[in-house]
Amino acid sequence: MELSERSSSILMVHKARKNGLPFWNKGPRADSDQVVVAFEAFKQLSHVSVRPMTAISxxxxxxEDICTTAERKRAALIILPFHRHYRFDGSLETSRPELRLVSRKVLTHSPCSxxxxxxxxxxGSTHVSGSNVSYLIRVIFFGGRDDREALTYGLRMAEHPGISVEVIRFVVNPEAAGGEIVSFHMAVHSSCMKSLSMDEEMISELKQTASKDISVKYDEKVVxxxxxxxxxxxxxKQCNLFLVGATPEGGIGLLLDRHNECEELGPIGxxxxSDSTVTASVLVIQQYSDGNNNLATSEEAAVSQLEEGLQEKNKSSPDSN
Structure with a gap:
């Protein structure tokens, strides 16, 4: 929640009614209110701990509030909404460009993934239900720490009885690939042997899981x-949710990144x-790495540019006079 008149931040824990639902002011509910209600319903149905909070800053x-709270609560994952939203005609619209600035700063300074x-x-019908759900989640796997993190969360989701997870691994065929792909692939291969070894180890464990658990499937595509x-x-593309890493490793991932307009989503996200024929939601994961977040270098420069743009916009706004 944005605070426009003062720079200090106020954190307040929502009061709970006797029925377990959060306390709300009377009147029309904002989207954020409905989100907390959904989490409270999930808490009731799934017997998990939920502590809704409101940050005004x-x-x-x-x-800073997001990262500080995550560190204090020892959070494993921060989930942020994409700054663009879909119109009824399927096109993307940016109504609050400053939200992108917030996301980029969190990606750079976050204490967790x-x-x-x-x-x-x-x-379909997306009402909350503890047991009557049937969702398909697809994990797109190229390799690298972000993809491994996305796969880890995908397998956690597969523990729910109503969720199936299909992991699709893309493997480059070096013999048939063009010289450009081969050069990228070999450069990455020579500098990331440890990461490749971790990929293979995780895929090996995944195959064993898939052989025993019908809710987990594994497929491999050679491109x-x-x-x-x-x-x-x-x-x-037909599924309910895609899980992808922000920075997939390998030659093809690097080539796809050349055409990416939103760095925070990575090439696959x-x-x-951007594909209007894809109707599934997308969750893009950046794994935490102490002092070396994947997008830190490029994000710092991008954040500075966005801040300058917003400051110029505020100066030229009639309300600022």
Whole structure:
């Protein structure tokens, strides 16, 4: 929640009514109110601990409240909404560009992993139910720490009896690939042997899990170039939720990143978000790395540019006079 008249931040824990639901002021409910109600309903049905809070702060330091609270609560994951939303015609619209600034700062300074949620709903009837759900989640796996983190959360979700998870791993065929792909792939391969080893270890464990658990499936697609990768992703676009890493490793991931307009979503998240034929929601995961977040270098420069733009906008606004 944005505070426009003062820069200090106020954190307040919601009071609970006797029926277990949060205390709300009378009057029309904001979207944020409805989100907390949904979490409270989830708490009641699934017997988990939920502690809703409201942070009131300025846009310029909102990320500090998010990161400080996450560190104090020892959170494992921060989930932020994507700053653009979908219109009725399926196109994307940016109504609050300053929210992108908040997301970028959180990605840079977060004390834990961060997920950017592109919310398209889960398809069909999306009411909360403890048992009567049937959702398909697809994890797009290229390799690297972000993809491993996304896969980890996907497997956690598969523990729910109403959720099925399909992991699709993309493997580059070096013999058939063009020279550009091969050069990228070899450069990454020579500098990331440890990461590749961790990928193989995790995939090996995944295959064992898939052989015993019918709710988990594993598929492997061998591709030669970025075009084949895009075509393969199009074939699996029918699901309720995509889980992807922010920075997939490997030659094809690097090539796809050249055409990405939203760095915070990464190449695969950006692709799935910009495609109007994809109706699934997308959760893009950036794994926490102490002092070395994936997007830190590029995000710092981008944040500075956004801050300058917002400051110029505020100066030229009639309300600022």
């Amino acid at each position: 300025s846009m310029m330091d909102m990320h 961060v997920g950017i949620l592109v919310d398209r709903g889960l398809g 030669r170039n970025a075009t084949e990768t895009l075509d393969a992703i199009q074939e699996v 950006g692709l799935l978000t």
